[in-house]
Amino acid sequence: MFRAMIAALALAFAMPAAAETVRMAVTDIEGLEALQQEFDAFDSALEEATGLDIELFPVSSRTAAVEAMKAEQVDFVLTGPAEYVVIKQLTDPQIVVAWQRPEYYAQIVVLTDGPIGSVQDLKGQTVTFGSVGSTSQHLGPAQVLADMGLKMGTDYTARIISRNVAVEALIRGDVQAVGMNRSHLSRIRAAFPDQSFTVVARGRDLPNDILLARKGVSDDVVAKVRDAFVNDGKKLMAAVLKGDDNKKYEGGFFLSKVKDANYDYVRDMYRTIGVETFGNFVGN
Incomplete structure (x- = not known):
């Protein structure tokens, strides 16, 4: 035992x-x-x-x-x-x-042949942002504009719209710019091959x-x-x-x-x- x-x-x-x-x-x-x-x-x-x-x-x-x-x-x-x-x-x-x-950063995207040639052209215009609270679709793009002197709600109108819907609105001329990150822009260019897009502002790395x-x-x-x-x-x-x-x-x-x-x-x-x-x- x-x-x-x-x-x-x-x-x-x-x-x-x-x-x-x-x-x-x-x-x-x-x-x-x-x-x-x-x-x-x-x-x-x-x-x-x-x-x-x-x-x-x-x-x-x-x-x-x-x-x-x-x-x-x-x-x-x-x-x-x-x-x-x-x-x-x-x-x-x-x-x-x-x-x-x-390459994780926010940017402001416009139509290449549209009316916006610079960030300052966005004064009085409408800019869309994606998912509420998203670093690269909402907060980051808004900060890009702030860093370049544009105040949300004062210098431009901000709207929250899902990314593809926002791009369709951009193409129609209903909005003038869309906030997104680099990978989002790659997908947008693939989804809308007949359109040309330009980045008018790019933020610092997030x-x-x-x-x-x-x-x-x-x-x-x-x-x-x-x-x-x-x-x-x-x-x-x-x-x-x-x-x-x-x-x-x-x-x-x-x-x-x-x-x-x-x-x-x-x-x-x-x-x-x-x-x-x-x-x-x-x-x-």
Whole structure:
């Protein structure tokens, strides 16, 4: 009996400890199936690099991600720059790493043979923006115009219209410019091959997407995850890029030296559209 107990104890000590489970959400992907399609390969690569059990946790919205963080249902959240400043205000998370998106900037697009030849020609005209609160379709384009001296609601009329509908309105002459990012313009040119479009204003590169750890996640776990991105960044990026939508990160890097102040430009964008506090998501 005694020998059996000793053998059982020896076996227990010899068995590896179960990996600690941490949950990760992505704010712009709804549903577990879509999340797995984009991030399953990354999930496996991050598990290998950290020794942690990474569990993908679907959220239905950015608000749901905040509630999940508050309830400690999720430990890490990948989100965009516009969402970050609100999540920061609401949950005070810790920055882990930024996910760089090359050539991620906002721009103002007009018809090449239309009446607008410069940004100043947009005074008194109508400019459309896409998804409310989007960094590159709403906040960023509005800030591009603000940086060039045009005040929303004073120098031009702003309207929120979905991108393809807005371009159709642009072609008809109902609006004079559309705000969008570089990849959007590529799709628009493919969708409207008989039309020529011109960029009359381009903004600075937008702040990066960012991986956050909710308040309360242990320093040891945060350090393991951050070190994985520092030491195995190429492998992790290769895994990320296996997701179709994640091709937006192609050519980018993971950046570990990131400060909250890097997102003050996004706070300026909110102020440009008339939002002075950051306790709610625009459009909710």
